[in-house]
Amino acid sequence: MNQQDVKKESDPHLVQEELSDQELVRLEKWKKLKEKGIDVFPHRAEQTHSVFEVVREFFSLSPEELEDKHYQVKVPGRIIAIRKMGRATFFHLADFRDRVQVYLREDLIGKENYELFDLFDIGDVIQVEGRLFRTRTGELTILAEKMTFLAKSFHPLPEKWHGLQDIELRYRRRYLDLIMNPESGETFRIRSEIIRKMRQYFDERGFIEVETPMMHVMPGGALARPFKTFHQALGINLYLRIAPELYLKRLVVGGMEKVYEINRSFRNEGVDSQHNPEFTMLEFYQAYIDYNQLMEMTEDLFLVLAKEIHGREELQYGDNVISFRKPWARLKFKEAILKYSGLASDRLDDEKEMIELAATLTTDKKPVTYAKSLDVIFDKLVKEKIIQPTFIINPPREISPLAKANRQNPAEADRFELMMAGMELANAFSELTDPFEQRQRFEEQAAMRNTGDEESHLVDLDYVEALEYGLPPTGGEGIGIDRLTMIFTNQKSIREVILFPLLKPR
RNA sequence: GGCCCGUUAGCUCAACAGGUAGAGCAGCGGACUCUUAAUCCGCGGGUUGAAGGUUCGAGUCCUUCACGGGUCACCA
Numbered sequence: 001m002n003q004q005d006v007k008k009e010s011d012p013h014l015v016q017e018e019l020s021d022q023e024l025v026r027l028e029k030w031k032k033l034k035e036k037g038i039d040v041f042p043h044r045a046e047q048t049h050s051v052f053e054v055v056r057e058f059f060s061l062s063p064e065e066l067e068d069k070h071y072q073v074k075v076p077g078r079i080i081a082i083r084k085m086g087r088a089t090f091f092h093l094a095d096f097r098d099r100v101q102v103y104l105r106e107d108l109i110g111k112e113n114y115e116l117f118d119l120f121d122i123g124d125v126i127q128v129e130g131r132l133f134r135t136r137t138g139e140l141t142i143l144a145e146k147m148t149f150l151a152k153s154f155h156p157l158p159e160k161w162h163g164l165q166d167i168e169l170r171y172r173r174r175y176l177d178l179i180m181n182p183e184s185g186e187t188f189r190i191r192s193e194i195i196r197k198m199r200q201y202f203d204e205r206g207f208i209e210v211e212t213p214m215m216h217v218m219p220g221g222a223l224a225r226p227f228k229t230f231h232q233a234l235g236i237n238l239y240l241r242i243a244p245e246l247y248l249k250r251l252v253v254g255g256m257e258k259v260y261e262i263n264r265s266f267r268n269e270g271v272d273s274q275h276n277p278e279f280t281m282l283e284f285y286q287a288y289i290d291y292n293q294l295m296e297m298t299e300d301l302f303l304v305l306a307k308e309i310h311g312r313e314e315l316q317y318g319d320n321v322i323s324f325r326k327p328w329a330r331l332k333f334k335e336a337i338l339k340y341s342g343l344a345s346d347r348l349d350d351e352k353e354m355i356e357l358a359a360t361l362t363t364d365k366k367p368v369t370y371a372k373s374l375d376v377i378f379d380k381l382v383k384e385k386i387i388q389p390t391f392i393i394n395p396p397r398e399i400s401p402l403a404k405a406n407r408q409n410p411a412e413a414d415r416f417e418l419m420m421a422g423m424e425l426a427n428a429f430s431e432l433t434d435p436f437e438q439r440q441r442f443e444e445q446a447a448m449r450n451t452g453d454e455e456s457h458l459v460d461l462d463y464v465e466a467l468e469y470g471l472p473p474t475g476g477e478g479i480g481i482d483r484l485t486m487i488f489t490n491q492k493s494i495r496e497v498i499l500f501p502l503l504k505p506r
Numbered sequence: 507g508g509c510c511c512g513u514u515a516g517c518u519c520a521a522c523a524g525g526u527a528g529a530g531c532a533g534c535g536g537a538c539u540c541u542u543a544a545u546c547c548g549c550g551g552g553u554u555g556a557a558g559g560u561u562c563g564a565g566u567c568c569u570u571c572a573c574g575g576g577u578c579a580c581c582a
Contacts, residue, residue, distance in 0.1 A: 020516055021551055022533050081542075088539035105539060122532075136540050159517040159531050161543050168574045224581065269581045279582075362579070424582055455581085480582060506573065
């Protein structure tokens with residue numbers, strides 16, 4: 001603490017030291033309220049309704065009904081607009097989901113109380129007690145009899161008409177975004193509903209929800225660079241999980257035949273409109289099924305979500321309408337490349353040519369194997385062109401080290417990636433259950449790692465040992481909740497569906 | 507990390523080609539007892555993201571830096 005801080009300690013001051021005239025005015029009002037003995041930060045408030053509940057319950061009642069019944073309410077909320085007209089004032093009180101008008105009359109609450117309202121500002125959280133009526137223009141309104149402070153607001157709110165537009169400020173001060181921009185609140189309400197409905201979906205089908213470690217001694221379950229940290233007391237390096245996969249399959253070994261985790265995972269990669277360093281997945285595993293059954297489940301799940309949340313089977317996303325009607329397109333990985341890249345099939349089979357082509361598409365790490373080259377080509381030339389929900393099935397086994405190989409073509413995996421709107425939404429496969437093969441796959445990965453591929457898997461012998469006890473045939477899938485929310489809320493950036501996306505400190 | 511764009515009053519935005527920074531909302535004072543982007547009259551509010559440079563003069567031109575957005579790279 002420097003001297004300046006010490007000097008100011010006796011006198012309350014705001015975090016921001018240089019105050020605007022408006023902030024000084026608010027501080028003055030607060031002092032006046034204190035002088036009057038008014039507690040602007042009380043411990044609790046009684047309420048009969050939230051703003052949202054008032055609107056929901058009384059919205060459809062006629063002026064006469066409201067007049068007859070004399071509905072008395074106590075409603076907390078934030079003042080978001082004031083219209084003063086001499087000895088009468090209208091203002092709007094808002095909560096997270098709605099707003100309701102309040103009417104204030106000097107002749108009803110008395111001169112002294114009416115003048116006290118001059119010390120109320122837009123942004124203050126208050127409680128209004130009064131009875132409901134309709135104005136001449138028909139708006140449901142609370143005729144105020146009593147008003148109490150619940151929290152004084154010391155900063156002016158953003159502009160009422162345009163809201164908060166500055167994208168950076170919207171992320172850094174999400175609370176302001178939520179106060180000012182109802183559509184932002186709606187996005188996060190839908191996100192919450194997606195997660196709730198997903199839970200319900202899996203719970204109803206007999207799944208158990210679990211939580212597995214987020215701190216891993218050895219990161220695994222995906223091909224990605226991890227965040228590294230250190231445990232002081234144990235003196236060991238730890239990694240933030242890149243996926244819960246290997247732990248969840250250990251649980252299937254343990255008899256949890258249907259298991260899921262809504263998990264936050266962390267990947268130390270770039271940040272863009274489809275990637276945040278921490279992101280949320282739903283990962284689920286079901287014993288005795290394979291990836292074909294997972295495709296059916298996935299179609300069903302998305303369709304249920306669309307119908308229950310939006311009441312529709314297709315959703316507008318940007319310029320496209322995305323339809324979840326079954327069945328969805330299924331395209332083999334190589335066929336998808338043929339279809340969308342324009343490459344001829346004899347060239348696609350020319351391993352050398354594909355490795356060279358892939359090298360021209362990426363500047364960083366050069367793909368050295370045929371399988372990795374195809375993966376790059378898919379990413380660069382195909383992915384963005386797939387708009388409607390499409391299962392891309394049977395990608396190369398080499399880039400799927402945790403999936404069973406396909407029996408007809410062992411170079412391919414019994415796996416699919418679900419693409420839509422140019423994004424990967426889900427990734428699923430028939431889990432590799434043979435401990436000998438798993439160990440061999442890990443060793444292949446480790447060999448690639450030694451050639452400088454940081455994202456390859458490590459040899460996780462502890463996991464292989466679990467497989468040695470017997471993992472039944474199992475289908476497993478991960479669904480990106482953030483991206484799913486983007487589709488369901490028509491947002492182009494992942495930062496719009498994460499309350500506090502990672503930003504550099506100011 | 508590369509490239510492009512942005513950063514001006516609390517907020518939303520102006521300022522032609524370098525010539526002493528404006529408006530609306532919000533705020534303050536006044537009028538107004540059914541307004542709803544209330545209205546009317548008046549007033550205050552700025553280190554133009556930061557630091558250098560060019561110039562008689564920089565919000566504007568140049569350099570560097572910070573943060574954000576877009577895009578490419580990496581990735582889901």
